[in-house]
Amino acid sequence: MPTTPDRPSAPAGFVSPWQNGSALYRRLLLTGSGLFLVGIVLSVVGALMHRPPVSFAALGVLGLGVLVHLAAQTVRVRQAARRQGGTGQSRTGGR
Template sequence: MTNTPWEASSGLYKKLAFGSMIISGTGIILAIIGANMKNLPLMYTAIGIIGVGLLTHIAGMVVRARDAKAWRVSQGIVPASRPRRERKKKS
């Protein structure tokens, strides 16, 4: 077991983390350029790009939580969840 979460994380999480930083950074730079040029369409586009970066970040957090749960189950810290039983139909 490593001491840092970054070393123990999956490749998908790393890609989502870097992707969210790049997308959000691009949106911030475009927002600054749009504000200095007084270009409203560029600023609104930048807000949308920042929103996509935030959604990518949230997806990365979901993947990280899934990986952490799988690790806890594999180590025996928490029991694996059982599938839900189907309800019997009333006749």
């Protein structure tokens, strides 16, 4: 693949998860990242305003962001396994 100003050269064998991921993967990843951002902002606002309930709500939003981000990674791993011809089982045939 030629190197252009828009596309720098990638290491040999590198597969971009963003370019090769499904729309579901991208949505989950962006949603998780957005929840991280909202949780951090809520945490800072709660700390600056001395409002513990806001800070505790921030923890819940951050936790939800982690779960959504993990769901995105699970979707990506399953798609990669399917692309390589695997079924998601171990190499010993599921034993």
